[in-house]
Amino acid sequence: xxxxxxxxxxxxxxxxxxxxxxxxxxxxxxxxxxxxxxxxxxxxxxxxxxxxxxxxxxxxxxxxxxxxxxxxxxxxxxxxxxxxxxxxxxxxxx
Amino acid sequence: xxxxxxxxxxxxxxxxxxxxxxxxxxxxxxxxxxxxxxxxxxxxxxxxxxxxxxxxxxxxxxxxxxxxxxxxxxxxxxxxxxxxxxxxxxxxxxxxxxxxxxxxxxxxxxxxxxxxxxxxxxxxxxxxxxxxxxxxxxxxxxxxxxxxxxxxxxxxxxxxxxxxxxxxxxxxxxxxxxxxxxxxxxxxxxxxxxxxxxxxxxxxxxxxxxxxxxxxxxxxxxxxxxxxxxxxxxxxxxxxxxxxxxxxxxxxxxxxxxxxxxxxxxxxxxxxxxxxxxxxxxxxxxxxxxxxxxxxxxxxxxxxxxxxxxxxxxxxxxxxxxxxxxxxxxxxxxxxxxxxxxxxxxxxxxxxxxxxxxxxxxxxxxxxxxxxxxxxxxxxxxxxxxxxxxxxxxxxxxxxxxxxxxxxxxxxxxxxxxxxxxxxxxxxxxxxxxxxxxxxxxxxxxxxxxxxxxxxxxxxxxxxxxxxxxxxxxxxxxxxxxxxxxxx
Numbered sequence: 001x002x003x004x005x006x007x008x009x010x011x012x013x014x015x016x017x018x019x020x021x022x023x024x025x026x027x028x029x030x031x032x033x034x035x036x037x038x039x040x041x042x043x044x045x046x047x048x049x050x051x052x053x054x055x056x057x058x059x060x061x062x063x064x065x066x067x068x069x070x071x072x073x074x075x076x077x078x079x080x081x082x083x084x085x086x087x088x089x090x091x092x093x094x
Numbered sequence: 095x096x097x098x099x100x101x102x103x104x105x106x107x108x109x110x111x112x113x114x115x116x117x118x119x120x121x122x123x124x125x126x127x128x129x130x131x132x133x134x135x136x137x138x139x140x141x142x143x144x145x146x147x148x149x150x151x152x153x154x155x156x157x158x159x160x161x162x163x164x165x166x167x168x169x170x171x172x173x174x175x176x177x178x179x180x181x182x183x184x185x186x187x188x189x190x191x192x193x194x195x196x197x198x199x200x201x202x203x204x205x206x207x208x209x210x211x212x213x214x215x216x217x218x219x220x221x222x223x224x225x226x227x228x229x230x231x232x233x234x235x236x237x238x239x240x241x242x243x244x245x246x247x248x249x250x251x252x253x254x255x256x257x258x259x260x261x262x263x264x265x266x267x268x269x270x271x272x273x274x275x276x277x278x279x280x281x282x283x284x285x286x287x288x289x290x291x292x293x294x295x296x297x298x299x300x301x302x303x304x305x306x307x308x309x310x311x312x313x314x315x316x317x318x319x320x321x322x323x324x325x326x327x328x329x330x331x332x333x334x335x336x337x338x339x340x341x342x343x344x345x346x347x348x349x350x351x352x353x354x355x356x357x358x359x360x361x362x363x364x365x366x367x368x369x370x371x372x373x374x375x376x377x378x379x380x381x382x383x384x385x386x387x388x389x390x391x392x393x394x395x396x397x398x399x400x401x402x403x404x405x406x407x408x409x410x411x412x413x414x415x416x417x418x419x420x421x422x423x424x425x426x427x428x429x430x431x432x433x434x435x436x437x438x439x440x441x442x443x444x445x446x447x448x449x450x451x452x453x454x455x456x457x458x459x460x461x462x463x464x465x466x467x468x469x470x471x472x473x474x475x476x477x478x479x480x481x482x483x484x485x486x487x488x489x490x491x492x493x494x495x496x497x498x499x500x501x502x503x504x505x506x507x508x509x510x511x512x513x514x515x516x517x518x519x520x521x522x523x524x525x526x527x528x529x530x531x532x533x534x535x536x537x538x539x540x541x542x543x544x545x546x547x548x549x550x551x552x553x554x555x556x557x558x559x560x561x562x563x564x565x566x567x568x569x570x571x572x573x574x575x576x577x578x579x580x581x582x
Contacts, residue, residue, distance in 0.1 A: 014178075014373060014375070015180070053173050053195075053378055053384050054173070054378070054383050054384050055380065056383070058384075059383050059384050059385065059386050060383070060386055061148065061149065061382075061383045062148070062149045062150065062151040062154065063122070063149070063150060063151065064151060065115050065117050065150050065151060066116065066117065066122060067116055067117050067122055067123075067124050068117070068121070068123070068136075069122075070123045070124070070133060070134050070135055070136050070139075071135055071136050071137070071140075073132070073133070076135055076140065077132075084232075084245055085131065085245060086130055086131035086132050086133075086247075087131050087132065087245030087246055088132070088182070088245065088246040089243055089244075089245055089246075090182045090243065090244050090245075090246060091243060091244075092231075092242055092243060
């Protein structure tokens, strides 16, 4: 399954990434190679293999419903580009 | 043929309920409404690199409980997935949700309409997910569309949600309203959510389409969002159905899209600028191990389920002989149902209890803006005592309204009110006879008419006598004695 330049543009748009024409060409090739490589696995017969959901044999890792301290305001906004009324201020988003 | 006879309405609802927990779904920050913005946040809530989610036990418990109450099958194996989209209310750029292995599937819910007819509505699934942050749009004009900037508050980000998806089984806005009421009652009964629509802890989106009657294929569906009350859900559906029918009649194609309900304008509007189809690119959440629920775990929770609203309503009908409508209203919330049962048992007058609670008590509470029946000064004991006074003819039903008013305001004992205000019904034959004699003497012409055979005029006389006694004479006695005196 080959990736087209259109696919790359679509994925970039979904991820809100701006990429150059050269990058589009490069990513088209790289992503195609990755898919091609993974595609080799299709040759393996997996009829009797249960799909793996989680990489480690682990289940039901849970915590008790107990309150822990939250962050100080100073730390919360440490990386905020803009703040108003204790809110993160962002450009118009509707 | 009207449009409503020509087109069948098909509605499915997606309900999001915030779960009643102390902490968020994947971290120990408080799950609480109304705090100062961004005070209940941690590296997890902010999506900071290196932070990892750890699942809250109580969320699973609530989800399983809600699933069982909605007659779902609980999955023995369940997992979380990432739903990817870019929006500032979601700092990780993905929402942890459940995609193909939700915790509960294939349930149903029965609704009962005002005519007492039962209808079963399918529930596709219930899954767990995290809520997103809250956006406040800064606008000088008050119009959201004119917003220049937005403020983000992540206190709500990570609050546990159950999303309940129905089958497209509803055929009217009334069905949708009843379904929502039933879901709300169940979630409150099980204490899974407090379902406060004003605080946004219960939210609802509707998928609406129409098709000509007899056509099997579903019409193009439109998703309507932003309905913040049960009444708005009803209004938005009615508006949208009408819009689609008019389009179909005009031969226009209905487009699959998301529309927003504007309660002020009472219209739905297309969400412009939104990309055509969503592409969430779900994949398994690698930071959370799978969940397994044992039969034992499920059974323990099953045993915790209280008597559910519909079961209770059916019991009220059979045990107390209530009409289906009364039973439905009285079982909408547990405290109200408990209140009724106490009054009914203490007074041994279930229908009279229901009448006073559904009429006078709920009206008074509504008037006073009191939502909590446990805070009302008229305790079940006091109301039952007042009903006892009506039953043993100490006071008439009419006087009881005065007693009730007083009791609601002061919380005083009904007997004491009756005594202090001198409201005791006159059952003393002699006293009543004196009043009757007075009224007879004052109305010779009417007395003559009655004696001459115009018995209908009795009503006038009774009215005069009751008035003369300031409503305190026992009506049955008045009737009896008057008949005797006039020889009819």
